[in-house]
Amino acid sequence: MPRLLALEWDAREARLAVGRTGGKGVIVDLAMSIDLGPAEEAPGETVGERLAAVLTEKGVGNCETLVAVPRGKTELRVLQTPPAPDDELPEMVRFQALQQFSSLREDWPLDFVRLDSGDEEQTSILAAALSPQVVQEIQESCAVCQSPARKLVLRPFATASLFKRRGDDGRCRLLVELLSEEVDLTVLVDGQVVFLRSVRLSADDLSMALVGEIRRTIAAAQNQLGEHRIEAVSLVGNEGEYAELCEGLAERLDLDVQLFDPFAGTDVSSDLRKDMPSHPGRYAALLGMLHDEATGIAHRIDFLNPRRKPAPPDPRRRYALLGAVAAALLMMLIGTIWWGLRSYDKKIEALEAQSKGLEKTVAAAEEVRSQVEEIDGFATGDITWLDELYDLSNEFLPTEQAIVDQATLSSRTGGGGQIALKGHVTDHNLAEDLEKSLREVWPEVNGAPPQPDDREKVYPWRIEMGIVVPSPEVEELNNDE
Known part of the structure; x- marks a missing residue:
């Protein structure tokens, strides 16, 4: 297997790690950062040239390249879908995401993970999308290094994978990862990511600013945690880097705060051991990607290899x-x-x-x-929900006239199902037009009178409708009559 190269960069710093497969997974030969200078002095087109120069100097040849994507470059949302087999989820998730994401388009790569919500009637999905423009910029920088990216992994998931690999104690905890320009705050339950956010912090009084962001994250994540409560905080870094900060956080938060050294438990070459990076905590995502790739574990969120509907059998x-x-x-x-x-x-x-x-x-x-x-x-008697979603999309009003806030699909005992729609229209008369359009497909459509919604300026009328979906047998009988 060729050597592995893990990369990530922001406006001020690029970080790289080079590894090779070994007995326990991966042996890291090189881990270093490249100062890109102030943002105005480091345009994106020069990142690839700087990386290429360093890789050439260090004698790094052809590699399988993995790139960590920061949370701030993605659009991420928690979606709710009806229970469905794994092979149907990709299309259902994309349909829901197109309705609820603010910028998502058909050509955007989208990947997702299931969340364990405990609800048998709905499936909670954490979906993430990445702009094709960002993908192109990353690939152009990698092309200059003659190492095209094979994986684009959402950074907090790579860090969480490394933490779980080290031995998660099962407690609900918050991972805090300080980087050159921002901090990633990731909530884990049983080692799985359930909530994540990324913020920029001022260099003045880092401890106080970080305490405030940790408290905001704990409050914001509570809706996703249900009966769980955050019991511990893991600060990514070693004692030489954050020992004093760790003690300060423990005193102010009244929580168990521990250090998580990403290089502890990772095999490194003798040359690297003599010249370890000055900020080892910033390499957690890179090491997580290297370990997963070397051991054949699929990355949880990978924008170049997202979950897709299986190809039909030949x-x-x-x-x-x-x-x-x-x-x-x-x-x-x-x-x-x-x-x-x-x-x-x-x-x-x-x-x-x-x-x-x-x-x-x-x-x-x-x-x-x-x-x-x-x-x-x-x-x-079973309903093909993808067909119903296709009909709903065709019969719905144009986006200039109406939007869907929530669509709930459920099956009924004895066959058939129902669709509950909540949304907004630009004019109250459009509610009747929408009902007529939907009855072209489903004879039984029940809608409540539209209600004004002062919170919406573009779509000031709120609508709610219920659609009864007959079973295929009943629908075929009606067509014959």
């Missing part, structure tokens, strides 16, 4: 299998006829025995056919 394989079965049956039939003609002069008792054997085969086939009919009956 029909040629199915046709080949059916052809082989048909040929085998034909050969069996020919053999049976030939054997019957050859044994025509045998005794009647032998023919009766053979007939009984065939009766057992027919009985078994009848049983299988009965089971197949039951399965077909069940499948016929």
